[in-house]
Amino acid sequence: MCRYRFSIFLLFIFSNVFSQVNTQNITIVRDKWGVPHIYGKTDREAAFGLAWAHSEDDFKTIQKTFLPAKGMLGSLDGIQGAVLDFAVEILRSRKVAERELKNLPPEGLNVIYGYLEGLNAYAKKYPEKILVKNSFPLNIFDYLTGLNLMLHLFSDTGDVIGQLLSNSVNPLEEMSGVDNIGSSIGSNGFAFNSVITSDGKTYLNVNTHQPLEGPFSWYEAHVNSEEGWNMLGGLFPGLPVPVIGTNENLGWTHTYNFPDMNDIYQLIINPDNENEYMLDGKWKRFEVKEIKLKVKIFLGIK
Numbered sequence: 001m002c003r004y005r006f007s008i009f010l011l012f013i014f015s016n017v018f019s020q021v022n023t024q025n026i027t028i029v030r031d032k033w034g035v036p037h038i039y040g041k042t043d044r045e046a047a048f049g050l051a052w053a054h055s056e057d058d059f060k061t062i063q064k065t066f067l068p069a070k071g072m073l074g075s076l077d078g079i080q081g082a083v084l085d086f087a088v089e090i091l092r093s094r095k096v097a098e099r100e101l102k103n104l105p106p107e108g109l110n111v112i113y114g115y116l117e118g119l120n121a122y123a124k125k126y127p128e129k130i131l132v133k134n135s136f137p138l139n140i141f142d143y144l145t146g147l148n149l150m151l152h153l154f155s156d157t158g159d160v161i162g163q164l165l166s167n168s169v170n171p172l173e174e175m176s177g178v179d180n181i182g183s184s185i186g187s188n189g190f191a192f193n194s195v196i197t198s199d200g201k202t203y204l205n206v207n208t209h210q211p212l213e214g215p216f217s218w219y220e221a222h223v224n225s226e227e228g229w230n231m232l233g234g235l236f237p238g239l240p241v242p243v244i245g246t247n248e249n250l251g252w253t254h255t256y257n258f259p260d261m262n263d264i265y266q267l268i269i270n271p272d273n274e275n276e277y278m279l280d281g282k283w284k285r286f287e288v289k290e291i292k293l294k295v296k297i298f299l300g301i302k
Helices: 002-018 043-070 073-090 093-103 106-125 140-154 157-165
Strands: 026-030 036-040 188-192 203-207 219-225 230-235 244-246 273-279 282-285
Touching: 026 043, 036 043, 043 073, 043 106, 043 140, 043 219, 073 093, 073 140, 073 157, 093 140, 106 140, 140 157
Parallel strands: 036 219
Antiparallel strands: 026 036, 188 203, 219 230, 230 244, 273 282
């Protein structure tokens, strides 16, 4: 029974790989503020249009989101980029992508494949805008690997890795025992019922405290398909759907307030063998892996 389910899933994957959207069914209209309103006959076509519109506006940032997934950001940004290429390896982001692909619902994968087709189509039409040679086309595993890294960085894993690599974490006996939450700044969301407003309308005020530029800056778009998808809101570069916003029935937002999402463990190293650490009263060997990184140093030399 499981074998047949797996076969059906593989058939779905391969049919999506070779299927392409009909671009004649996609319309992108920009309002006076430049916000794209994307209309597609299907959800997949609407996602294609979203990728195309966002690429028109900020293809550079989108590329930087996925270059680490292919170990290529160091070729563009030198040491700083190589750190993220390295993070993909030590966080096993691609292994997670390969493992979890089969667990994603077909409807969600359909949208992702449409978005991926849009990115690849834009790169094919405008090769002069590609930052690193041979970085396109992206496949489904490249895409999911990039999203996995994005989630890590959004949950402050990147900061933790930086502390560990720079050896800036104080030993346990020197710590005060109080978590450093970094800042008291957070995000805001205010909803006002029509009963208490002077014009009898319902309002949702959203302020998520995101930057104006970079991988975690909001991009506003309206996505609409004849299959029922209708969302107006904000998304990060590389995401196939708005993650805050409204549809015809409701509005929603998220907050970012430095939750405790990471733990650092201090290990006891074997004094007779630095390749071993203590776990459950026994010495256990570290995993060792060689990671090769391509890094731009100067004058384009890598």
